[in-house]
Amino acid sequence: RRYSIAVIPGDGIGKEVMPEGTRALEAAASAHGFEVDLQWHDFASCDYYAKHGQMMPDDWKDRIGKVDAIFFGAVGWPDTVPDHISLWQSLLQFRREFDQYVNLRPVRLMPGVPCPLAGRKPGDIDFWVVRENTEGEYSSVGGHMFPGTEREIVIQETVMTRHGVDRVLRYAFDLATKRERKHVTSATKSNGIAITMPFWDKRVEAIGAEYPGVTHDKYHIDILTAQFVMNPQRFDVVVASNLFGDILSDLGPACTGTIGVAPSGNINPDGTHPSLFEPVHGSAPDIAGKGIANPVGQIWSAAMMLEHLGEAEAAASIMRAIEETLATETGRTGDLGGKADTVSCGKAVASLIG
Amino acid sequence: RRYSIAVIPGDGIGKEVMPEGTRALEAAASAHGFEVDLQWHDFASCDYYAKHGQMMPDDWKDRIGKVDAIFFGAVGWPDTVPDHISLWQSLLQFRREFDQYVNLRPVRLMPGVPCPLAGRKPGDIDFWVVRENTEGEYSSVGGHMFPGTEREIVIQETVMTRHGVDRVLRYAFDLATKRERKHVTSATKSNGIAITMPFWDKRVEAIGAEYPGVTHDKYHIDILTAQFVMNPQRFDVVVASNLFGDILSDLGPACTGTIGVAPSGNINPDGTHPSLFEPVHGSAPDIAGKGIANPVGQIWSAAMMLEHLGEAEAAASIMRAIEETLATETGRTGDLGGKADTVSCGKAVASLIG
Numbered sequence A, B: 001r002r003y004s005i006a007v008i009p010g011d012g013i014g015k016e017v018m019p020e021g022t023r024a025l026e027a028a029a030s031a032h033g034f035e036v037d038l039q040w041h042d043f044a045s046c047d048y049y050a051k052h053g054q055m056m057p058d059d060w061k062d063r064i065g066k067v068d069a070i071f072f073g074a075v076g077w078p079d080t081v082p083d084h085i086s087l088w089q090s091l092l093q094f095r096r097e098f099d100q101y102v103n104l105r106p107v108r109l110m111p112g113v114p115c116p117l118a119g120r121k122p123g124d125i126d127f128w129v130v131r132e133n134t135e136g137e138y139s140s141v142g143g144h145m146f147p148g149t150e151r152e153i154v155i156q157e158t159v160m161t162r163h164g165v166d167r168v169l170r171y172a173f174d175l176a177t178k179r180e181r182k183h184v185t186s187a188t189k190s191n192g193i194a195i196t197m198p199f200w201d202k203r204v205e206a207i208g209a210e211y212p213g214v215t216h217d218k219y220h221i222d223i224l225t226a227q228f229v230m231n232p233q234r235f236d237v238v239v240a241s242n243l244f245g246d247i248l249s250d251l252g253p254a255c256t257g258t259i260g261v262a263p264s265g266n267i268n269p270d271g272t273h274p275s276l277f278e279p280v281h282g283s284a285p286d287i288a289g290k291g292i293a294n295p296v297g298q299i300w301s302a303a304m305m306l307e308h309l310g311e312a313e314a315a316a317s318i319m320r321a322i323e324e325t326l327a328t329e330t331g332r333t334g335d336l337g338g339k340a341d342t343v344s345c346g347k348a349v350a351s352l353i354g
């Protein structure tokens, strides 16, 4: 077995954690008898922008469109390129052009990670956030009138399609069928966002009816964020629109203390284009260049990628190595109260992959 | 001094907590030498809808448009009226038609309220959320195409105006000048919501420049919700769009354990229309009719209302009575681990107002 993987470190700490991600990947490959063909790219970064005036080469799709998966670090360097340009010309393009319509993120309380919630222990919190990843609130439709005057007005349209909503809901319900509790929670705001969200609710009812073995309920996003803090043990699979999923999949990891550790998959379930795996954290300009960034989010993303490629055992061995490393003070990085730096943490994980 | 107050209990537990709110109001009035003229209304409720086919009488504006303030309970009873109808025909109308363009909510760790965050104590967390309350994501502009078919599509427009954004930002910066830390945090999402939110950011820069004595920073909403959990002590005044403010002002109280206790003001700072004060919680169909709802959110809202009317001492005496009551097991309701029901908690507070 041989997998071609586009490796895109991006900006800031992306460049520091990526080598640890690939170190884990190579260790897992050699331990589990497959090969990874790592193709490194410098585009989708603000450095690239500085040289070329755009975030990616014109032929970016040809360059990475045929790989088995994309392994991504982090993008953004607001001092040189505004975020809405750097992101829309890179990550958000990948998601949309490669139709990675599911953004999948685990929320899991891990041993060794200090939890900001009182009285919770590993095992108490374990759920998935399934986020719609191509449409909804992240649209490029809208405009700006009377700029620079008192009458200035901006409009941005949220666009939801039955096609787009149904498929991500089905993914969430499918995922729930494979879990013990078989429960889906839908994030809505149909009391206030009174055109798109009632439609979302209706589709949840319709798709939910196709899955008699799965229960489901819904919460408005405001009280749902409150429930993440008050009753995180309640959730199994949470499905949400692009914006609500973005919020919930940062808040969930924060509630488990794992914001620096959490991974994500940007998944094209149909396999028509490559899927992309990246840590939840961003490029973190405040700590970039110091060699102290936590590489676990990148390494855990490697595990998700291998799981996606069908290498479940290799993925599991990375997860075990992560858990063992996090449990020791010498393995954990400083953000988790440990003594490791980026490289020593990454080496510790790699050495435990078997 | 005599204040005319429209009293609207609404639905569900709104009808149970409102009498405790008015009990506190009357106690404060008699202790502090002013009168309250309470005008009770049964509209803006789903019961009213059941009888009249609409949430409010046609002349609702004449009936309550001239009062000094509106004291509101909670609205919504989804079993009989869909939320997006009940809310848009009542509360959201008030906010918009009475130009209550600021939604103001405290986030404060109170003695006696169990905090879901580890290691925090009263005094650690104390900030305000200032939410834009009339435009933004809560628009009624948009539509639905190809309903009931595979091609179905819904569109909803977020509308931001310079007029609307600037005035709420000024309110937030003004509020910060009166506080010790003099700091404003803006909630944005300009990396993903790339038309309206970059505009919001620009207005924050422009208005911020008018307040050299106030510092400010910004966070994207996803990481901001995470910061509420991880570093709530960091905030002083948080300003946000309608949707982001909605989320943050439920999440904030949840982080301090006060979701059943938190109040809010829907404020028309210009005084051209009455302002409205209501608890953060909703009508809570699951516990309605049992007499166990926590009335403190309603009572604290009375304190905010009196503060707004210029009765600062009376407001402070209600706040002291609330804090004393919450500190005792017999004063607190069951949701906070206490032994009181709605009425006994309300009576306990009223008896301490002096």
Ligand SMILES: CC(C)[C@H](C(=O)O)[C@@H](O)C(=O)O
Pocket (backbone or CB within 6 Å): A191, A192, A222, B087, B246, B282
């Ligand atoms: C009931 C609902 C429409 C309302 C809102 O979203 O504004 C509520 O959540 C609030 O915060 O007052």
Ligand SMILES: CC(C)[C@H](C(=O)O)[C@@H](O)C(=O)O
Pocket (backbone or CB within 6 Å): A087, A246, A282, B191, B192, B222
């Ligand atoms: C960087 C940003 C555009 C992105 C998003 O909002 O999707 C990030 O927050 C994420 O969740 O991957």
